[in-house]
Amino acid sequence: MSNDGVDTSRRRFLITATSAVGAVGAAGVVIPFGLSMNPSARAKAAGAPVEVDISKLETGAMLTVAWRGKPVWVLKRTEQNMKDLPSLDSTVADPHSDVTSQQPEYAHNEHRSRDSRANILVMVGICTHLGCSPTYRPDVAPADLGDEWKGGFFCPCHGSKYDLAGRVFKNVPAPLNMVVPPYKYLSETLVLVGDDKGAA
Numbered sequence: 001m002s003n004d005g006v007d008t009s010r011r012r013f014l015i016t017a018t019s020a021v022g023a024v025g026a027a028g029v030v031i032p033f034g035l036s037m038n039p040s041a042r043a044k045a046a047g048a049p050v051e052v053d054i055s056k057l058e059t060g061a062m063l064t065v066a067w068r069g070k071p072v073w074v075l076k077r078t079e080q081n082m083k084d085l086p087s088l089d090s091t092v093a094d095p096h097s098d099v100t101s102q103q104p105e106y107a108h109n110e111h112r113s114r115d116s117r118a119n120i121l122v123m124v125g126i127c128t129h130l131g132c133s134p135t136y137r138p139d140v141a142p143a144d145l146g147d148e149w150k151g152g153f154f155c156p157c158h159g160s161k162y163d164l165a166g167r168v169f170k171n172v173p174a175p176l177n178m179v180v181p182p183y184k185y186l187s188e189t190l191v192l193v194g195d196d197k198g199a200a
Helices: 008-036 041-047 079-088
Strands: 050-053 062-067 070-076 120-124 135-137 152-154 161-163 183-185 190-193
Touching: 050 062, 050 070, 070 190, 120 190
Parallel strands: none
Antiparallel strands: 050 190, 062 070, 070 120, 135 152, 152 161, 183 190
16 A cells, blocks of 8 residues: 555654653653652651750750650759659669660660760650650659659659659559650750760
8 A cells, every 4th residue: 555645744743742742741640659759858857856955954944845746855954853863763663774675775874864964864755654745743742742752754644653764653554664765965055866876
């Protein structure tokens, strides 16, 4: 069969135009799909380490920052708080932090913090019972918590109690000490929560 008299330029134009439209359509599907595989800026930020300036943190005061969608407390304990910790060993369930999953190795001590700044407590502010956020109760021997209370954290949801190292008291619903996240000092006044790589 002869192609004499057939306009092949029109056929080529239609093939080229159809191919171009198809390529644009494919890119319109593939590019958003590929981008959806990357975490969003919000998702990246949610897991990113958080810098905390403690230069204005007064003794006995606590500040809260968000890390991975959780509250993280940074508390500057008093000298008396530090002296009281060993005296609570008989009243807390895990006085020596033997459940190692609850803190990094460098916080496996009675004050549950880095030895270089033992009076600074960095801790995830979530009760280990059902995930409520306990209340900071620095008062000593209040009527509702008893004569042995030397300051700590009280969970209003089900009554769990923790001392000022986040160690859980005996005979409360919470089974474990509160979690100490990875952290390190970038300077004398700057703490990086969520990363402890390269720190001593």
